[in-house]
Amino acid sequence: MVASDFSDKDIALALGISSRTVRRNKHCDPKRCCCSENVSTEIYNYKNRILELVSEGYHATGIAKKLKEEGCSSAISTIRKNAVKFAKEYGFNISKCRKGAKLDIQKELKKVINNTVTIKKTDLIKFLWTNDNSKVEEIKKIYLKYPILLKIKTCINEFRKIFIKSSFVCIC
Known part of the structure; x- marks a missing residue:
C-alpha cells in the first residue's frame, strides 16, 4: 500500500489501526517488526x-x-x-x-x-500431540474447562493409530 502511494489515513482505515501507527511502521525493517511479536x-x-x-x-x-x-x-x-x-x-x-x-x-x-492454569498455544499443541501426562492435575482442570480439547485429543490419537497402521503397509 505504501508502494502504491496510499495515504497514511487510507492505510490505517484499511488495516483498522491508527494513522500514527502507520507513520511509525511504514518504513521499518520487516525483520524488526516481526520480532516484536515475541x-x-x-x-x-x-x-x-x-x-x-x-x-x-x-x-x-x-x-x-x-x-x-x-x-x-x-x-x-x-x-x-x-x-x-x-x-x-x-x-x-x-x-x-x-x-x-x-x-x-x-x-x-x-x-x-x-484456580487458574495458564498455558500457551504452543504448549497445548505439544501436549495434545505427545502423550505427556506429567501434569495430570492441570490437564484435568483444562479438560473440565475446555471439553473440546478432550475431543481434539481423541481425534489426534485416532489419527496416530491410522498413521502408524498405514506406515507399516509396504507397496512393492
Whole structure:
C-alpha cells in the first residue's frame, strides 16, 4: 500500500489501526517488526506473576517496575498495559492512579489465581500431540474447562493409530 502511494489515513482505515501507527511502521525493517511479536508472548510468561502482584496490592506501574527488577525485558509501558489487561480479565481495575486492589478484592483475586492454569498455544499443541501426562492435575482442570480439547485429543490419537497402521503397509 505504501508502494502504491496510499495515504497514511487510507492505510490505517484499511488495516483498522491508527494513522500514527502507520507513520511509525511504514518504513521499518520487516525483520524488526516481526520480532516484536515475541515481546507480547514474553509478557504472557509473566501473567501469573502479574496476577500475584495485583493480589498483593501493586498498581500497574508498580508491577512494571517489579518485573523489570526481576529481569523482564519488555518495556515498562508494555508491562503496564498488559498488567491492566490481565487484571481486567478477572474483573479488577488497577490503573496508575490507584494504590492497588482493596483487601477483600485481593483475597478474591488470590482465590482466582490459585484456580487458574495458564498455558500457551504452543504448549497445548505439544501436549495434545505427545502423550505427556506429567501434569495430570492441570490437564484435568483444562479438560473440565475446555471439553473440546478432550475431543481434539481423541481425534489426534485416532489419527496416530491410522498413521502408524498405514506406515507399516509396504507397496512393492
